[in-house]
Each structure stands twice: as C-alpha cells, then as structure tokens.
Amino acid sequence: MNDMTPTREQREAALEGMGCKRKRVEDIRFTQGKGNYVDDLKLNGMLFGDFVRSPYAHAKVTRIDASKALELPGVVAVLTAEDLKGVNLAWMPTLAGDVQMVLADGKVLYQNQEVAFVIAENRYIADDAIQLVEVDYEELPVLVDPFKAMDADAPVLREDLAGKTEGAHGPRNHHNHIFNWSVGDREETDRAFAEAEVSIKEMISYHRTHPSPLETCQCVASMDKVSGELTVWGTFQAPHVIRTVASLLSTIPEHKIHVIAPDIGGGFGNKVGAYPGYICAIVATIVTGQPVKWVEDRMENLSTTSFARDYHMTTEIAAKKDGTVTSLRVHVLADHGGFDACADPSKWPAGFMNIVTGSYDFPTAHLSVDGVYTNKAPGGVAYRCSFRVTEAAYCIERGMDILAKKLGMDPADLRMKNFIRPEQFPYHSALGWEYDSGDYHTAMQKAMDTIGYRSLREEQKARQEAFKRGETREIMGIGVCFFTEIVGAGPSKNCDILGVAMFDSAEIRVHPTGSVISRMGSKSQGQGHETTWAQIIATEIGIPAADIMVEEGNTDTAPYGLGTYGSRSTPVAGAAIALAARKIRNKAQMIAAHMLEVSEYDLEWDVDGFQVKGNPGLRKSMKEIAWAAYNAPPPNLEPGLEAVSYYDPPNMTYPFGAYFCVMDIDVDTGVAKIRRFYALDDCGTRINPMIIEGQVHGGLTEAFAIAMGQEIRYDEMGNVLGASFMDFFIPTAVETPHWETDHTVTPSPHHPIGAKGVGESPNVGGVPAFSNAVNDAFGFLGSTHIQMPHDAWRIWKAAKELGAHG
Numbered sequence: 001m002n003d004m005t006p007t008r009e010q011r012e013a014a015l016e017g018m019g020c021k022r023k024r025v026e027d028i029r030f031t032q033g034k035g036n037y038v039d040d041l042k043l044n045g046m047l048f049g050d051f052v053r054s055p056y057a058h059a060k061v062t063r064i065d066a067s068k069a070l071e072l073p074g075v076v077a078v079l080t081a082e083d084l085k086g087v088n089l090a091w092m093p094t095l096a097g098d099v100q101m102v103l104a105d106g107k108v109l110y111q112n113q114e115v116a117f118v119i120a121e122n123r124y125i126a127d128d129a130i131q132l133v134e135v136d137y138e139e140l141p142v143l144v145d146p147f148k149a150m151d152a153d154a155p156v157l158r159e160d161l162a163g164k165t166e167g168a169h170g171p172r173n174h175h176n177h178i179f180n181w182s183v184g185d186r187e188e189t190d191r192a193f194a195e196a197e198v199s200i201k202e203m204i205s206y207h208r209t210h211p212s213p214l215e216t217c218q219c220v221a222s223m224d225k226v227s228g229e230l231t232v233w234g235t236f237q238a239p240h241v242i243r244t245v246a247s248l249l250s251t252i253p254e255h256k257i258h259v260i261a262p263d264i265g266g267g268f269g270n271k272v273g274a275y276p277g278y279i280c281a282i283v284a285t286i287v288t289g290q291p292v293k294w295v296e297d298r299m300e301n302l303s304t305t306s307f308a309r310d311y312h313m314t315t316e317i318a319a320k321k322d323g324t325v326t327s328l329r330v331h332v333l334a335d336h337g338g339f340d341a342c343a344d345p346s347k348w349p350a351g352f353m354n355i356v357t358g359s360y361d362f363p364t365a366h367l368s369v370d371g372v373y374t375n376k377a378p379g380g381v382a383y384r385c386s387f388r389v390t391e392a393a394y395c396i397e398r399g400m401d402i403l404a405k406k407l408g409m410d411p412a413d414l415r416m417k418n419f420i421r422p423e424q425f426p427y428h429s430a431l432g433w434e435y436d437s438g439d440y441h442t443a444m445q446k447a448m449d450t451i452g453y454r455s456l457r458e459e460q461k462a463r464q465e466a467f468k469r470g471e472t473r474e475i476m477g478i479g480v481c482f483f484t485e486i487v488g489a490g491p492s493k494n495c496d497i498l499g500v501a502m503f504d505s506a507e508i509r510v511h512p513t514g515s516v517i518s519r520m521g522s523k524s525q526g527q528g529h530e531t532t533w534a535q536i537i538a539t540e541i542g543i544p545a546a547d548i549m550v551e552e553g554n555t556d557t558a559p560y561g562l563g564t565y566g567s568r569s570t571p572v573a574g575a576a577i578a579l580a581a582r583k584i585r586n587k588a589q590m591i592a593a594h595m596l597e598v599s600e601y602d603l604e605w606d607v608d609g610f611q612v613k614g615n616p617g618l619r620k621s622m623k624e625i626a627w628a629a630y631n632a633p634p635p636n637l638e639p640g641l642e643a644v645s646y647y648d649p650p651n652m653t654y655p656f657g658a659y660f661c662v663m664d665i666d667v668d669t670g671v672a673k674i675r676r677f678y679a680l681d682d683c684g685t686r687i688n689p690m691i692i693e694g695q696v697h698g699g700l701t702e703a704f705a706i707a708m709g710q711e712i713r714y715d716e717m718g719n720v721l722g723a724s725f726m727d728f729f730i731p732t733a734v735e736t737p738h739w740e741t742d743h744t745v746t747p748s749p750h751h752p753i754g755a756k757g758v759g760e761s762p763n764v765g766g767v768p769a770f771s772n773a774v775n776d777a778f779g780f781l782g783s784t785h786i787q788m789p790h791d792a793w794r795i796w797k798a799a800k801e802l803g804a805h806g
C-alpha cells in the first residue's frame with residue numbers, strides 16, 4: 001500500500017514560505033491589463049481638474065482673469081489662491097516644516113508652478129480653458145545657481161519669510177538660507193586634519209534628477225455632502241498619513257475621510273508627499289459637490305512634482321600614508337528649490353546624510369549641511385533611497401577612490417584596509433548611528449574573486465599602455481563600490497513625519513477553513529508585497545501562501561501604518577507581520593493542546609501544525625486548529641483566530657553590498673559600454689530570492705540612468721531642460737546592461753526574522769560604481785574627478801580636456 005502522507009519536505013514546499021522563489025501573484029492581473037489604477041476610476045458626474053502654470057521661474061503675478069475660461073461651455077469653475085484663502089488652504093505645510101503655495105499667491109518661484117486650477121466636464125475642455133485664463137506676470141531676477149543663493153545681492157525669493165531669522169531647523173543666516181545642520185565632533189575632526197599625513201579635498205556634485213515613475217501622480221476626490229464623508233483615491237505611498245494630514249487641514253473628522261491607494265505604477269519616493277493637485281481636487285469636490293479627478297502629465301510630473309538629489313558635497317578625507325583613514329569632513333550645499341519640501345523624517349533636515357562615513361571605521365568625522373532656496377521646483381524626495389543615503393554613499397565612495405589614487409593604492413585594497421571589522425558590530429559610527437550587523441570583508445572578497453578583480457586590473461594596465469602607444473582609442477574603467485545602507489525608519493523616538501511616529505503594522509485573520517486575509521500599513525507600488533508578505537505568514541503559521549490574501553492601501557480596513565518608501569517595508573511592516581503571526585501561533589498552540597488533551601508545553605511546532613514532543617504522529621494541522629478556533633475553542637478562551645501587531649523597531653537595519661562595474665570607453669565618441677556589472681547584496685534573511693533579484697535589476701537600471709545621463713537641468717532663466725522623456729534619460733532594454741547578481745547573508749540581530757531592506761540598495765550602490773568606473777578609466781590621464789551625469793557628450797568633453805584627442 002502506498003503511503004500518501006506528505007513528507008516534511010513536501011509539506012514545507014507546499015507552503016511556499018520564506019526563501020522560496022515564489023512567482024509574483026500580483027503579476028497575474030498586471031500582465032493581463034487587469035490592474036486597477038487611479039485613472040481607471042470612473043464615477044458618475046466626475047469632473048476633471050487641470051492647472052494653469054507659470055512660464056516664468058520668478059515673477060510677480062499681477063492679474064488673473066478667468067472670465068473668458070468660464071464662458072467656455074463645460075467649464076465649471078476656476079480656482080485661484082484667493083479662493084483657497086477662503087478655506088485657509090492657499091498655502092500648505094511641507095514635510096520639512098516649511099510652507100508651500102498651493103496656487104500662486106502674488107508670485108511664482110519656479111517654472112510651471114501651479115497658478116490656477118480649472119475644473120471642467122472633461123480633460124479636453126479643461127485643457128482648452130487653461131489657454132483662456134489670462135495671467136499677467138512681472139518678471140523678477142532669477143536665481144538658479146545654489147552657490148550664488150547666499151550672495152549679499154542675491155534676489156529675495158521668499159518675501160513671506162521676511163524678518164524670520166529662525167526656520168524649522170534653527171537659525172537662518174540669509175534671506176535664501178533654509179537651515180544649517182551639523183553632526184559630529186568639529187574640533188576633533190579639525191585636529192585630525194591638521195595632523196594628517198595625507199588628505200584629499202574635492203567638490204563632488206550629485207546632480208538634480210527625478211524618480212519619474214511610469215504612472216504620474218494623480219487622484220480622484222469625492223465629497224458626499226449628505227454624509228459629510230470625503231473619499232480620496234490616489235497614488236499614495238503613505239495613505240494613512242495623507243488621511244491624517246487631510247483631516248488636520250480640512251477639519252473633516254478622520255473617520256469621515258476614506259483614503260484608498262489602488263494599484264500604483266511605481267513610486268520611488270515621488271508619491272510620498274502632498275502636492276497642490278491633491279489639495280485642489282479636494283477643494284474642488286467640496287465646492288462643486290461632484291467627484292473631481294486630477295491626473296498630471298509627464299512634463300508636469302518631471303518639472304514640478306518633486307525632484308531628487310541636488311547635493312553639492314565638499315568632501316575631505318584625512319589618512320595615514322599606509323592608507324588608514326583618520327577623519328572625514330563634509331560640507332553639503334543642498335539646493336531645495338522654491339520651498340523646502342524635502343520628504344525626510346521631521347527631525348532630519350538632510351535625511352540620513354550622516355551615514356556618510358559609509359562602511360569604514362572613521363575614528364572621527366564632521367558633517368555640515370546648508371539648505372538654500374533657488375528658483376527651481378521643490379521636492380528633495382528619496383528617489384529609491386532612504387533619505388539622502390544615495391548622496392552619502394556617492395560622496396564617500398568617490399572620496400575613497402580619490403584617496404586611493406592620491407596614495408597610489410588599489411581602491412579595493414584601500415576599502416578592505418578600512419572596513420569596520422565583523423567583531424566591531426554593533427558598531428557606533430562617528431556620526432551617531434549604530435550599525436546592526438555586517439561582514440564586509442567576506443562580501444568584498446567574494447565579489448573580487450567572482451569578478452576576477454586582479455586580472456581585470458592587469459588587463460587595464462595593458463590597455464593603458466596600448467592607448468599611450470596609440471594602438472587603441474578605447475580605455476577601460478573598473479568601478480568599485482562598497483556601500484552600507486540604513487533602512488527601516490524608524491525607531492519612533494527619532495523618526496516621525498509631522499509628528500506621526502514611524503512605526504508600522506499588520507493584521508492577520510485566519511478564517512475557519514484555514515485561509516487568511518491580512519492587511520498592512522505598508523503600500524506596494526510594484527515591490528511584490530502581495531507575494532512576499534504571504535510568504536512570511538506562511539512560514540510563521542504553516543498555512544500555504546496561496547491561501548493567504550494580502551491587502552494594502554485602504555485606510556478603512558488596513559491598520560494605521562506609515563507606508564512604503566526608503567526600503568522600510570521589510571524592516572518595519574515585515575517585522576509587524578512576523579509578530580502578528582506569532583501571536584496567532586501562540587493561540588493556536590493553546591487550541592491544539594486542548595484538542596490533543598495534552599499540556600501546551602508538551603507540544604512543538606512542526607512546519608504546518610503542532611505535534612506532541614516525542615510522538616510526531618499525534619499532531620494537529622493549522623487547518624484543523626483554525627476550524628476548532630471558531631467552532632470548538634477550549635473553555636475560557638474566546639473564539640476566533642486573528643491578531644494585530646504594531647511594530648516600533650528598536651533600530652534601523654544596515655544592508656550592504658559590493659558592486660563592480662567594468663566599462664570600456666571610446667574616447668573619440670564618448671560612448672561608454674558596460675562590459676560587466678556585478679552586484680553582491682546582503683539584505684540579511686532573504687524572503688523571496690527572485691523578488692530580490694528583480695528589485696536589484698530595477699534599482700541598478702535606475703542607477704545606470706542617473707549616473708550615465710538622467711538629469712533635470714535649468715538654463716540661466718530657470719527654464720527647465722529635460723522635462724520630457726525625449727530629454728530625460730529612461731533606459732530601454734537596448735541600453736540596459738546585463739546584471740550579474742550575488743549575495744551573502746548576515747541577518748539583522750534585532751529583526752524578528754533577521755531581514756533587512758533591499759529595494760533601495762542597488763540605486764545606492766549602483767551610482768558610485770558607474771561613476772567610479774568612468775573616473776577610474778580617465779585616472780591615468782591625470783583626472784581626479786569628473787562630475788555626473790556621464791553622458792556621451794560630457795565624457796567626450798572630459799576626454800578632450802584631458803588631451804585624449806591628441
């Protein structure tokens with residue numbers, strides 16, 4: 001007789017739990033065009049809103065006349081700042097403690113700024129009406145260069161701040177100054193530099209770019225005037241925070257506001273903040289009593305709805321002659337545009353820039369950041385990055401390469417020499433962080449061995465000789481990067497958004513037949529939470545992932561959470577999920593003990609149920625326990641099987657990685673070919689290796705775009721150049737290199753399942769790897785640092801300036 005009882009391995013495989021390369025369940029609807037995005041929403045009587053925008057970067061608005069637009073059939077209303085003043089919404093608070101105009105209030109501060117909101121029966125009429133709104137502007141001098149922002153004669157951008165010498169983050173020293181933020185020991189750092197045997201100093205710029213998700217920002221607002229309830233569907237990475245902010249601003253009670261984030265087509269930090277479009281759509285539905293949709297187009301998104309980076313980092317490293325680093329001193333000039341709307345936790349005006357000591361054991365360091373206003377769009381969002389970590393990683397990884405060159409040392413060897421050693425964890429950095437775990441030497445060695453680092457260096461040397469002899473016009477660069485991330489904001493003691501503490505949450509409900517509905521405070525924008533969250537639950541409570549439904553984004557049903565950005569979902573919501581599941585397992589153990597008529601302590605967990613210790617034949621599966629939980633619970637135990645967990649992490653997690661880029665550059669055309677790109681990531685316990693690989697591929701592709709061409713540029717009049725995909729580099733499959741991925745596993749000691757975040761890592765580590773490759777290629781021609789982005793034109797120019805064209 002065949003024994004059909006599944007083996008332990010078969011039961012385990014059936015769960016598709018943690019570690020399984022489970023296929024993404026959400027892709028079934030995405031690949032069949034069945035996703036449900038904001039713009040798919042059609043409501044009865046729905047109106048459309050669209051913006052009149054400023055052609056000028058800096059101008060007074062002296063007259064707005066909407067009378068001709070209002071005469072156009074189908075136009076319902078035109079809102080201006082004067083109308084918004086009636087509901088106290090002409091200005092809105094930003095996440096960074098500043099205020100921002102919703103609609104131009106007397107002046108504009110950047111090109112394409114929102115001036116008036118036209119509401120019409122459909123989008124076409126709204127667009128036509130925009131042309132009919134007459135606006136008179138009086139041009140003002142434009143400030144584009146952040147280095148000139150604090151000149152004595154620099155134009156005054158923010159008259160509303162006149163006389164305010166204190167900002168949200170301390171004293172302001174000039175009318176265009178926003179804040180100064182300093183961390184570290186200045187005196188010790190200065191002393192280390194005074195005593196340094198070797199030092200380097202370089203101004204390293206990380207240019208302005210944009211997250212550019214394929215789906216732009218959009219919303220539908222619908223006010224039910226009878227019930228007094230407001231429903232807002234939107235592309236929100238943090239729906240609960242949007243509900244709280246909407247309630248505080250509108251005074252509509254929070255329980256009467258329903259925020260729903262349906263499927264989202266990419267966020268990358270662009271969909272964290274609140275934008276004028278949301279406010280205007282909400283005011284418009286309140287005014288008209290009809291649902292109002294606002295969907296921005298590509299140019300609007302690229303030119304106005306946030307930006308990323310724009311950090312200019314004067315970087316100094318002090319070292320001994322043998323390469324041991326002794327100190328780091330960094331000053332950042334941060335260009336925040338017309339309003340300070342950076343999406344950082346409130347107490348961190350420069351995000352987590354103080355992770356700038358990277359993976360190295362700096363005994364002392366000092367960081368100082370000055371934020372300034374310019375006539376550019378506001379934003380400063382964490383584009384696939386945990387709050388300025390990308391800037392920090394770029395700064396230190398370029399700095400280490402520059403130091404290696406000065407010392408005549410190999411850049412990989414210099415890194416190895418200065419890594420934080422495994423026994424130093426938990427490691428307290430000179431700028432205030434406690435790194436949870438790491439094994440940098442093992443990761444770096446594995447990467448170097450896999451890529452054949454030493455022989456690549458020999459090949460490079462031979463190529464340089466051949467180039468000097470005139471035998472080739474191609475030079476070769478090897479980009480080395482070893483990054484440490486800081487993700488999982490955050491302990492609520494030091495991380496909040498406008499006072500809302502940054503914890504996260506999960507609710508799990510097991511049905512009587514043993515299937516599950518679970519809801520989280522996180523919100524996927526394509527990261528695959530529906531797949532991976534079910535895997536955590538499957539492993540923890542022994543119910544197959546296929547029987548677990550994951551739902552996010554509806555503030556009426558999901559527990560309160562702070563949303564998804566900065567790779568915080570796995571470190572925070574992921575932990576809440578594991579802990580909620582463990583509560584269920586604890587109750588299940590009591591029920592199983594009752595069913596098997598033994599003590600709880602005589603039971604042990606085994607894959608998908610409880611068995612009696614020493615007698616595995618006596619067992620109850622979770623499916624059986626779930627039925628009993630509702631229909632035959634032990635006396636004195638309430639029926640049901642569900643749990644909620646709110647998780648406030650004790651610390652952040654510190655993923656890391658070793659990336660190598662091998663590049664061949666044709667000096668005559670400036671074209672760079674990526675020969676190899678190898679990415680080794682360590683994100684602790686891996687929930688779904690296939691999803692991790694996908695995250696790394698996506699992040700590397702964005703890193704490639706940023707380093708090699710993507711840029712939001714301005715001319716001297718403040719005209720934004722690069723506000724369409726004709727100019728803004730979005731790599732297609734044609735340009736995108738082949739990615740080689742690898743991993744080590746160093747679990748986080750404080751996370752319930754040992755997992756760290758991974759979504760941002762490839763962007764954080766990828767950009768320096770590409771840039772170091774370009775710089776490494778030109779190093780032998782005497783160059784120290786070439787600024788990004790490294791498009792063919794700039795590479796060609798650099799080659800010319802370095803005499804490579806003969």
Ligand code: CDP
Binds near residue numbers: 532564567692
């Ligand atoms: O916050 P966000 O979802 O953007 O980033 P994340 O926490 O790094 O997670 C991105 C995706 O990778 C999610 O589907 C995670 O479950 C998955 N992941 C994983 O499988 N294992 C890890 N150790 C980290 C993330």
